[in-house]
Amino acid sequence: MATATQTQTVDLAARFPGMVSADTRPGYTGFIVNKDNLIEVATAVRDEFGFDLMTAVTGVDYIAENKMEVVYHAFKTTGGAGLVFKVQVERVDPIEVPSLINIWPGVDFQEREAWDLYGIKFTGHPDLRRILMWEGFEGHPLRKDWKEPFYEEDVKPYKSRWPEGNHTYAEEKNPYRDNLNFPEGFDPEKFTVDKEEDLYLSLERDTAKDVDGSMKTEHIVVNMGPHHPSTHGVLRVAVTLDGETIIGLKPVMGYLHRNHDKIGERNTYLQIIPYTDRLDYFNSMSNNFGYVTTIEKLMKIQVAERAEYIRVIMAELSRVQNHLIFIGMLMNDLGTMYTPSLYAFEERELVLDIFEAVSGTRMMCNYFRFGGVVRDIPDYVLQKIKDLVFERLPAKTDEMERFLNENEVLVARLKGIHVLNAEDAIKYSVTGPVLRATGVPYDLRRADPYSIYDRFDFDVAVRHNGDMMDNYLIRFDEIRQSLRILEQALKQIPQGPINSQKAAYQVRVPAGEAYGRIESPKGELGFYVVSNGKPNPYRYHVRPASFVNLTAVESMCKGSKIADFVALLAMLDIVMGELDR
Amino acid sequence: MDNEKLSLPNYNIPQDIENVVAITTLDRLYNWGRRSSVWPLMFGLACCAIEMIAAQTARYDMARFGMEVMRPTPRQADMMLVSGTVTKKMLPSIIRLYNQMPEPKYVVAMGACASSGGPFKEGYNVVAGIDKFLPVDVYIPGCPPTPQALIAGMIKLQEKIDKESISKVRWYNKEKFDGNYVPMPLLGPDLIDVRRNTEIRDIAAKKTTQESA
Numbered sequence: 174m175a176t177a178t179q180t181q182t183v184d185l186a187a188r189f190p191g192m193v194s195a196d197t198r199p200g201y202t203g204f205i206v207n208k209d210n211l212i213e214v215a216t217a218v219r220d221e222f223g224f225d226l227m228t229a230v231t232g233v234d235y236i237a238e239n240k241m242e243v244v245y246h247a248f249k250t251t252g253g254a255g256l257v258f259k260v261q262v263e264r265v266d267p268i269e270v271p272s273l274i275n276i277w278p279g280v281d282f283q284e285r286e287a288w289d290l291y292g293i294k295f296t297g298h299p300d301l302r303r304i305l306m307w308e309g310f311e312g313h314p315l316r317k318d319w320k321e322p323f324y325e326e327d328v329k330p331y332k333s334r335w336p337e338g339n340h341t342y343a344e345e346k347n348p349y350r351d352n353l354n355f356p357e358g359f360d361p362e363k364f365t366v367d368k369e370e371d372l373y374l375s376l377e378r379d380t381a382k383d384v385d386g387s388m389k390t391e392h393i394v395v396n397m398g399p400h401h402p403s404t405h406g407v408l409r410v411a412v413t414l415d416g417e418t419i420i421g422l423k424p425v426m427g428y429l430h431r432n433h434d435k436i437g438e439r440n441t442y443l444q445i446i447p448y449t450d451r452l453d454y455f456n457s458m459s460n461n462f463g464y465v466t467t468i469e470k471l472m473k474i475q476v477a478e479r480a481e482y483i484r485v486i487m488a489e490l491s492r493v494q495n496h497l498i499f500i501g502m503l504m505n506d507l508g509t510m511y512t513p514s515l516y517a518f519e520e521r522e523l524v525l526d527i528f529e530a531v532s533g534t535r536m537m538c539n540y541f542r543f544g545g546v547v548r549d550i551p552d553y554v555l556q557k558i559k560d561l562v563f564e565r566l567p568a569k570t571d572e573m574e575r576f577l578n579e580n581e582v583l584v585a586r587l588k589g590i591h592v593l594n595a596e597d598a599i600k601y602s603v604t605g606p607v608l609r610a611t612g613v614p615y616d617l618r619r620a621d622p623y624s625i626y627d628r629f630d631f632d633v634a635v636r637h638n639g640d641m642m643d644n645y646l647i648r649f650d651e652i653r654q655s656l657r658i659l660e661q662a663l664k665q666i667p668q669g670p671i672n673s674q675k676a677a678y679q680v681r682v683p684a685g686e687a688y689g690r691i692e693s694p695k696g697e698l699g700f701y702v703v704s705n706g707k708p709n710p711y712r713y714h715v716r717p718a719s720f721v722n723l724t725a726v727e728s729m730c731k732g733s734k735i736a737d738f739v740a741l742l743a744m745l746d747i748v749m750g751e752l753d754r
Numbered sequence: 755m756d757n758e759k760l761s762l763p764n765y766n767i768p769q770d771i772e773n774v775v776a777i778t779t780l781d782r783l784y785n786w787g788r789r790s791s792v793w794p795l796m797f798g799l800a801c802c803a804i805e806m807i808a809a810q811t812a813r814y815d816m817a818r819f820g821m822e823v824m825r826p827t828p829r830q831a832d833m834m835l836v837s838g839t840v841t842k843k844m845l846p847s848i849i850r851l852y853n854q855m856p857e858p859k860y861v862v863a864m865g866a867c868a869s870s871g872g873p874f875k876e877g878y879n880v881v882a883g884i885d886k887f888l889p890v891d892v893y894i895p896g897c898p899p900t901p902q903a904l905i906a907g908m909i910k911l912q913e914k915i916d917k918e919s920i921s922k923v924r925w926y927n928k929e930k931f932d933g934n935y936v937p938m939p940l941l942g943p944d945l946i947d948v949r950r951n952t953e954i955r956d957i958a959a960k961k962t963t964q965e966s967a
Contacts, residue, residue, distance in 0.1 A: 311943035323880035359958040428844040432877030454801035518811035
């Protein structure tokens with residue numbers, strides 16, 4: 174249940190006396206590892222204790238104690254509770270922590286993110302460049318002493334706005350009258366732009382390629398995106414090509430970095446909910462779910478029984494429409510421009526109608542609250558959901574499968590392409606359907622059950638080849654399992670209150686930390702929240718599934734054709750809002 | 755010329771060809787042609803892009819108004835639909851795309867973020883409204899705007915096109931026309947709008963005295 178991840182199953186402190194100590198701060202769990210012993214301890218965590226999946230790596234800036242902390246959350250792919258360990262270093266530049274990239278290669282992007290936003294140098298990381306901001310950006314934005322140009326106060330509600338209700342334009346306070354801040358004495362005339370040499374140098378080049386009989390070829394570097402029809406938004410990839418074959422590839426992101434973490438730390442707990450909607454904008458319900466689950470864990474409150482069912486219904490409906498859209502978009506990228514996605518969008522509209530009926534908006538639902546949901550489902554809407562779940566959606570899923578599965582072009586484009594084996598998938602911290610398609614039955618609804626998923630009878634969808642075809646088919650399996658859960662939930666949903674708490678603008682969250690995670694349609698969506706007892710979170714971090722899943726992309730597409738890479742991006746089901754935050 | 759005058763022109767058309775001949779103005783013909791084929795740039799930034807896609811699907815069907823032909827290349831596009839949050843990192847690419855679009859070109863700011871920064875305005879990587887750089891023709895409110903709102907905004911743009919006159923439009927005015935070129939901003943310690951270089955230098959030099967005062 175909800176507390177499962179917080180119980181410690183291993184005692185690192187006893188195994189490594191003198192190197193590891195238990196984290197005894199009130200509300201905190203896990204262990205604090207000496208910086209110098211990190212590699213040794215982490216290796217043991219993976220090899221001796223079996224925590225093979227490193228899901229979340231993030232920094233926390235404890236400016237009052239003059240410490241910078243790196244928090245690691247490791248889990249087992251066999252399921253069960255996780256292990257939290259931390260490294261604390263003095264908050265004096267350069268802040269250096271050994272990189273764990275050789276133990277869990279999946280930490281690659283997350284360590285780069287911590288370097289970008291916190292300025293923590295991970296020694297031994299082969300490619301430690303900024304990831305969300307650009308090279309040359311001034312400062313590390315998530316540090317507590319770094320202030321954005323439109324800075325007003327540390328936390329909301331701002332005194333200028335509430336309770337008097339005054340309004341001032343942020344532009345009027347900033348000397349540049351815009352969202353800008355330059356270092357003192359900066360002269361734009363003398364400034365030269367970063368040519369991104371580091372990025373291009375990090376690309377793999379295979380210079381000695383004069384094998385007998387082969388044609389002499391020249392490698393070219395191509396930038397795909399950020400404006401590219403197939404990158405699902407504003408992702409950019411720099412690719413080295415030999416003809417059509419990919420030699421090296423680096424994703425470049427941050428083109429939709431909307432500073433979710435920084436804004437979240439200024440907001441009150443309740444104010445964050447609408448922001449989570451905009452993370453993975455296909456599944457605002459799932460995002461809400463993950464966030465409120467985390468805060469409820471911190472607050473140690475129970476959720477109203479009826480609300481639990483409503484939450485599951487909404488989250489699973491959201492999964493169904495996400496996977497349908499996934500199939501439509503995959504077909505788009507394979508070249509069947511629009512027809513399959515028109516079918517998918519038809520069903521999605523019906524699901525969105527339900528979201529609109531219960532929450533008031535189609536996409537950005539802002540529906541969950543701590544302890545329950547914000548509005549009850551009226552009976553006629555419940556009837557609408559039943560019609561959809563019992564009749565229409567199963568038939569339409571079958572129909573789509575019938576139309577597509579045997580299609581010759583589709584099979585040729587998908588079968589045996591981009592095979593990811595289970596070992597690599599775990600190594601790169603891949604989660605969600607992509608991991609399950611490789612044969613690892615790791616679904617958080619079973620592996621680490623949250624909410625009331627332990628009450629439902631459903632199977633974890635698994636496929637075993639790990640190629641594109643399996644990734645495509647597993648989405649249909651998951652739709653069917655989601656429909657199974659929905660059927661049970663709709664039959665069992667009880668009457669009763671929809672929130673166990675009183676409606677309040679501000680919630681009291683006791684001091685401590687919590688890592689909550691849910692199985693979002695894209696994979697593991699985690700939220701790491703540190704509270705210091707005030708109305709605003711001290712640290713608020715999102716562990717997005719798309720972002721971490723993208724770590725595997727480089728190794729997956731080496732040696733394949735550039736056209737297949739387009740399909741691979743569709744297959745990973747990335748959403749830029751979640752990827753860049 | 756308004757619609758009523760157009761349908762009742764003061765020309766005597768012989769009765770035998772009344773059903774064959776229609777009389778209109780050159781402006782109206784020109785505008786009708788352009789307003790009915792506004793090709794947007796296929797270009798999605800954030801959440802709003804999903805509603806933009808939804809607006810093209812069966813239920814809303816933007817094709818009814820002649821604006822469904824999304825062009826992935828700016829060279830063939832008439833209109834840039836800025837659908838989502840404009841970040842500082844993305845801005846140079848957007849400006850480049852805009853500069854590559856041939857005239858006549860229009861910009862529609864879809865949603866709160868593109869219009870003003872929206873809920874993310876305070877973010878350090880967010881441009882508070884695309885209108886700080888591009889001339890916006892239509893703003894569509896909403897977060898995200900529903901497909902209906904998007905279509906309503908596009909119809910507003912068509913109304914704007916209807917009011918143009920071929921003799922006055924800027925892209926045929928050889929003397930004044932400068933191609934609507936927007937200088938590329940640079941990514942330095944923060945976003946550098948090169949049109950404001952001297953201003954930035956002056957404020958950056960002054961900053962310490964302000965803080966100490």
